[in-house]
Amino acid sequence: MTTLRPGPDPLVSEASLFSYLVTRPTGRAVRMGIEEQVAGCEGEVLTVLDFKDVAVIDYSCADEVVAELAFIAVRRPARLETDPRGPRRRFVLIRGLEAHHQDPIDSALRRRELAVAAELADGQPVLLGAVDESEAHLWRLVCERERIGPEPLAGELGLPEGEARVRLDELYRRRLLLRRAGEYISFRRVLFESAGRRERREPAPDRRGRRDTDTGRSSS
Amino acid sequence: MSRVIQLPDTLDENTFEELISDLESARQGERLLFDARHVRWVSPYGLIGLLAAGQVGSDRTGLAPALEVPDSSDVRSYLDRMDFWQNASTIYDLGAHSTRPHGRSDALLEITPIRSHQDVHHVVERVREQAALILESRLHYPKPAVIQFSVMLSEVCQNILEHAEAVGWVCAQTYHWKRRLGRDVLVLAVMDVGLGFQGSLAAEHARRYGDRWSAATALEAAFLKGESRFRDPGRGQGLQAIRKQVTKWNGEVRIRSGDAMIARVPDWDDLSPLRADLPYFPGAQVLIVLPARAEEPVGT
Structure with a gap:
C-alpha cells in the first residue's frame, strides 16, 4: 500500500x-x-x-x-x-x-x-x-462529498475498505480526482481551496482597480 | 491537336460521370475545350466538378483547357455570383471572358478554395450566421444544428488538407427539390483532385487487404470503419462524425474517389450504397444533402 x-x-x-x-x-x-x-x-x-x-x-x-x-x-x-x-x-x-x-x-x-x-x-x-457506470457513480459520490477517504466511502457503498480504496485509486490513476493524506478530493474542492488561498494572499485592488494574482492564466 | 468535351445541359452529381468520361483518354499535349454553351442548370457539385475536371484535364495534357461559356444568361449570372470565374481563371484559359462585378449571391457559400487550415477557419466563421438562418427557418432544424453543421463543414474541408495534398473547393446552396423530395434541401459539395482515399490510406492499410485493396475498400475502411492514414487512434473521427450527423438528419452523403463511390443513402433516395465501376477520377468528391424536416417541429 x-x-x-x-x-x-x-x-x-x-x-x-x-x-x-x-x-x-x-x-x-x-x-x-x-x-x-x-x-x-x-x-x-x-x-x-x-x-x-x-x-x-x-x-x-x-x-x-x-x-x-x-x-x-x-x-x-x-x-x-x-x-x-x-x-x-x-x-x-x-x-x-x-x-x-x-x-x-x-x-x-x-x-x-x-x-x-x-x-x-x-x-x-x-x-x-x-467510463463505466460504476466508475461514474463513485466519482459523482466523491464530487458530492468533495473529499472522502476509503473507509467512509466503503461504508456508504457497502464495500470492503480495500475494494473502495482500489476503485478510488483507479480514478486517481485516470487523473479524475486528487489524492492527499489518505483522502480523495474532487477538482471543485481544489478550485475552492485555491481561490480561498488566492483571496487571502491577494492585496486589495489599487485605485485603478489593478491587482496581481498568482494563478497561471493563458489565453489560447 | 484538340478535343472538345461536350458538357451535359444539367451539370450536377448525376451528370458528373458524363462530364469526366472523356477525360480518361486525354493525352499530353492535347488541347481540351470544355464546351459549356448548352448548359442550362448547375448545382454546387456541378460547379466545383467543372473546376476539378478542368484541373485534371490540365494535369493530363500539360495545357490549360479552354472553356466555352454558357449561352444562358441565367447560368452565366449564377456563375458570376458564385465566384466561378475567379476560381476558373487559375485553371482554364478563359480567353476574353472577364469577371463582371456582381452583388452578393443568396448561396450559403460561394465557391471557396481550401488551401490551408486558415481557409477552413474562414469558411466556418463566415457561414455561421447564414447557416443558422437556413437551418432554422428553411430546414426547421433545432437551434444547435448550426453548430453541428459548422463541425461537419470543418471536418469535411479538413479532409482535403489531411488526405489530398492538393487544393480543393467547397460550395453550398439551398434549393427546393420539388420533384425529388417536395422539400427544401441544403446541398454541400467539397472536392479535390489529390491522392484520393486509396492513395492516402495505402501505406497504412493496403497490405492488410492484399488483393482486395481498391478505391472501394479504402472508402469502406474510412467511411464505415473510421480508419485513417495515421496510426494515431485519435484520427479518422471526422468522416464517422459526418456520417452519424447526416444520418440523424436523414440526409445523404456520398463520397466518390478513384473509380468508386460510397454513400449513406436515406429512405428518400435509391442510390447504390457502394459502386466500384466508375470512370477513374483522382482525389475525392463529397456531396452532402440535408433535407428539411418532414414536419414542422412543435415548440422547438
Whole structure:
C-alpha cells in the first residue's frame, strides 16, 4: 500500500480558449500553449479548460486539445514520477461545458480510452469519455462529498475498505480526482481551496482597480 | 491537336460521370475545350466538378483547357455570383471572358478554395450566421444544428488538407427539390483532385487487404470503419462524425474517389450504397444533402 503524505497544494492553471476551436493545427497550438505554461511547474498541476466562450469545437480539435492533454496526464514518463523534487502530475478539468461541446470531446476521449472530469455550465459535474457506470457513480459520490477517504466511502457503498480504496485509486490513476493524506478530493474542492488561498494572499485592488494574482492564466 | 468535351445541359452529381468520361483518354499535349454553351442548370457539385475536371484535364495534357461559356444568361449570372470565374481563371484559359462585378449571391457559400487550415477557419466563421438562418427557418432544424453543421463543414474541408495534398473547393446552396423530395434541401459539395482515399490510406492499410485493396475498400475502411492514414487512434473521427450527423438528419452523403463511390443513402433516395465501376477520377468528391424536416417541429 502506498504511504500517502500531504504534499504542497496543486497549482491551478486556467486556460481561456478561442471561440472557434476548429482544425488540428489550431488544436495543436492551443495545447502547446497550455503545456508550455505549466512545463516548468513541479508537483501537481490542475489545468482548467474554460469552455465558456467556445462557440464551436470540432472532432479534430477536441482530439488535439482535450484528448491529448488527458493522454499526457495519464501517460506521464516514469522519470517525472520519480523526480527528486517530487512527482510531476497533471490533471485536467473542463468548465463551462455546453451540450454542443460534449459529442466531439466525448468521442475523441473514447477513441483513446481516456476520460476527463468536467463541469456543465450550471456547475453540475460530469465525466466525459470512456467510463463505466460504476466508475461514474463513485466519482459523482466523491464530487458530492468533495473529499472522502476509503473507509467512509466503503461504508456508504457497502464495500470492503480495500475494494473502495482500489476503485478510488483507479480514478486517481485516470487523473479524475486528487489524492492527499489518505483522502480523495474532487477538482471543485481544489478550485475552492485555491481561490480561498488566492483571496487571502491577494492585496486589495489599487485605485485603478489593478491587482496581481498568482494563478497561471493563458489565453489560447 | 484538340478535343472538345461536350458538357451535359444539367451539370450536377448525376451528370458528373458524363462530364469526366472523356477525360480518361486525354493525352499530353492535347488541347481540351470544355464546351459549356448548352448548359442550362448547375448545382454546387456541378460547379466545383467543372473546376476539378478542368484541373485534371490540365494535369493530363500539360495545357490549360479552354472553356466555352454558357449561352444562358441565367447560368452565366449564377456563375458570376458564385465566384466561378475567379476560381476558373487559375485553371482554364478563359480567353476574353472577364469577371463582371456582381452583388452578393443568396448561396450559403460561394465557391471557396481550401488551401490551408486558415481557409477552413474562414469558411466556418463566415457561414455561421447564414447557416443558422437556413437551418432554422428553411430546414426547421433545432437551434444547435448550426453548430453541428459548422463541425461537419470543418471536418469535411479538413479532409482535403489531411488526405489530398492538393487544393480543393467547397460550395453550398439551398434549393427546393420539388420533384425529388417536395422539400427544401441544403446541398454541400467539397472536392479535390489529390491522392484520393486509396492513395492516402495505402501505406497504412493496403497490405492488410492484399488483393482486395481498391478505391472501394479504402472508402469502406474510412467511411464505415473510421480508419485513417495515421496510426494515431485519435484520427479518422471526422468522416464517422459526418456520417452519424447526416444520418440523424436523414440526409445523404456520398463520397466518390478513384473509380468508386460510397454513400449513406436515406429512405428518400435509391442510390447504390457502394459502386466500384466508375470512370477513374483522382482525389475525392463529397456531396452532402440535408433535407428539411418532414414536419414542422412543435415548440422547438
